[in-house]
Amino acid sequence: MKKAAFVILLPAMILTACSSAGSSSGKKIDVSKVSVESGLISGKTNPEGSVSIFMGIPYASAPVGELRWKAPVPPVKWEGVRQCVTPPPSAMQSKPAPFMMWSKEFMAPEEPLSEDCLFLNIWTPAKNTAEKLPVMVWIHGGAFTGGSGTVPLYDGEEMAKKGVVFITINYRLGVFGFLAHTELTAESPLKTSGNYGILDQIEALKWISRNIEVFGGDPGNVTIAGQSAGSFSVNALMISPLAKGLFHRAIGQSGGMFSGSLGLVTDLKAAETAGARFARQFSDSTIAGLRALSAEELMKIPGRWGVTTDNIVVQSATAAFIEGRQNDVPLIAGWNADDGVSMGASPDIKTYIRNAESRYGEMASEYLKLFPANNEAEVLNSLKLSSVLSFGWQNYTWAGMQTRTGKNKAYLYYFTHVPPGEPNYGAFHSAEFGYALNTLKLWDRPFSDADYRLAELMSSYWVNFARTGDPNGEGMPEWPAFDPSSPRIIEFGDEVTSVPLPFREQLEFYDRLNK
Numbered sequence: 001m002k003k004a005a006f007v008i009l010l011p012a013m014i015l016t017a018c019s020s021a022g023s024s025s026g027k028k029i030d031v032s033k034v035s036v037e038s039g040l041i042s043g044k045t046n047p048e049g050s051v052s053i054f055m056g057i058p059y060a061s062a063p064v065g066e067l068r069w070k071a072p073v074p075p076v077k078w079e080g081v082r083q084c085v086t087p088p089p090s091a092m093q094s095k096p097a098p099f100m101m102w103s104k105e106f107m108a109p110e111e112p113l114s115e116d117c118l119f120l121n122i123w124t125p126a127k128n129t130a131e132k133l134p135v136m137v138w139i140h141g142g143a144f145t146g147g148s149g150t151v152p153l154y155d156g157e158e159m160a161k162k163g164v165v166f167i168t169i170n171y172r173l174g175v176f177g178f179l180a181h182t183e184l185t186a187e188s189p190l191k192t193s194g195n196y197g198i199l200d201q202i203e204a205l206k207w208i209s210r211n212i213e214v215f216g217g218d219p220g221n222v223t224i225a226g227q228s229a230g231s232f233s234v235n236a237l238m239i240s241p242l243a244k245g246l247f248h249r250a251i252g253q254s255g256g257m258f259s260g261s262l263g264l265v266t267d268l269k270a271a272e273t274a275g276a277r278f279a280r281q282f283s284d285s286t287i288a289g290l291r292a293l294s295a296e297e298l299m300k301i302p303g304r305w306g307v308t309t310d311n312i313v314v315q316s317a318t319a320a321f322i323e324g325r326q327n328d329v330p331l332i333a334g335w336n337a338d339d340g341v342s343m344g345a346s347p348d349i350k351t352y353i354r355n356a357e358s359r360y361g362e363m364a365s366e367y368l369k370l371f372p373a374n375n376e377a378e379v380l381n382s383l384k385l386s387s388v389l390s391f392g393w394q395n396y397t398w399a400g401m402q403t404r405t406g407k408n409k410a411y412l413y414y415f416t417h418v419p420p421g422e423p424n425y426g427a428f429h430s431a432e433f434g435y436a437l438n439t440l441k442l443w444d445r446p447f448s449d450a451d452y453r454l455a456e457l458m459s460s461y462w463v464n465f466a467r468t469g470d471p472n473g474e475g476m477p478e479w480p481a482f483d484p485s486s487p488r489i490i491e492f493g494d495e496v497t498s499v500p501l502p503f504r505e506q507l508e509f510y511d512r513l514n515k
Helices: 157-161 174-178 182-187 196-215 229-238 268-279 287-292 317-322 349-370 376-405 449-468 504-513
Strands: 034-036 039-042 052-058 081-083 119-124 133-139 165-169 217-227 249-253 265-267 307-309 331-336 410-415 488-492 496-500
Touching: 034 196, 119 157, 119 196, 133 196, 133 229, 133 449, 157 165, 157 449, 165 196, 174 196, 182 268, 182 287, 196 217, 196 229, 217 229, 217 449, 229 249, 229 307, 229 376, 249 376, 249 449, 265 268, 268 307, 317 376, 331 376, 331 449, 349 376, 349 504, 376 410, 376 504, 449 488, 449 496
Parallel strands: 039 081, 133 165, 133 217, 217 249, 249 331, 265 307, 331 410, 410 488
Antiparallel strands: 034 039, 052 119, 119 165, 488 496
């Protein structure tokens, strides 16, 4: 692997908490007793005492019993001081276990797992409630069936040291977060169903808006960020009428809800049909019958779950952006060079060509020029590129549409740096967020000084963006705003520099394909 070469004076770019942001009009933050709307909580500090940490703050009531498959409601008030010093339960999911390149650092804790999961975690460097620091809310990935706000590589201490209030959230997953059904639609005040996980995210943002000042955060400067399903979620929140005004910047890493969005997005009618099919596998297929089952019984039946475009909670991404109906905020979007790591078996040349002709019709010849298959090596490379661009096109399209119809700028990135060590899956799906969140010290790989410099730089772009809506800063390579007519992006690779949009011809082919 080529050695990274950063010609950057790091001291000029490192961002720390600005003590000058404080004000004598505020109140000193006492980690042993902080008052939120439901009661008093206590937290802890990091060993240096520079960051206060609060784990497992309820932002909504437990979505159990009659609240299963209903929109979240505010948490129940408590007496005394609630200890918020240990990780809360993660949402119900299959037992987390490492696989492929996703080692234990990418996994939710094995336990506890619970339907009672609507908690958030806060890391704040503020010493005074009047500091009004930028707030960054991280939404975890996991294909809407796994993950947690307490995944080790999401730890917020290092980001807090750079001057943001960093928050991770849990939200309902799988059948609990995304089951749609006609009975649920009929009983809902919104007259829709599914999207409970997205409603949870919105509820968390509402809680943050009402409470974050007591942690030194600015409710008028909230950035939502996420990777994979978390990026889908950020995209969903940008097109949700119910999330309007709850955030002010957005970061989407490898995922979006435009055409061909990896089977994780469907319309309400199709989602209700799938929900009814799921319910019929139980002896009592009514919603009352399903609510009477234990979480473990419900999880015995597998299903594919994702976001429902119902034009109530979530609009169609393509239509919303074309018509300028998105929640218009500055955007960072991007993807990784090896996002598409799981391609299955490679077909022979004839099968590959036949599949292309069947799928792309009169556009097949153009496809085969851009994704050639003259030999087996080309077939493998073309399949890989097509798989990678299933993510890349989403984020490229997102940035382009925001630039065309929004008033706020978009910034596009391409992450090509290969983490050292084994297993080597290249710049794989999820490889970038340990760098973006500056958490490499929590990842068991043989990182070099070059890796730590990249993490320092990338996380500083993220913090600059959270602060101002522009990732650029003194002493850092310029990251140009995205311009669809002359597209340049920043590449996070062995060097960090702005480059012409990679695979432009292939991406523009997908543009034509999805018109």
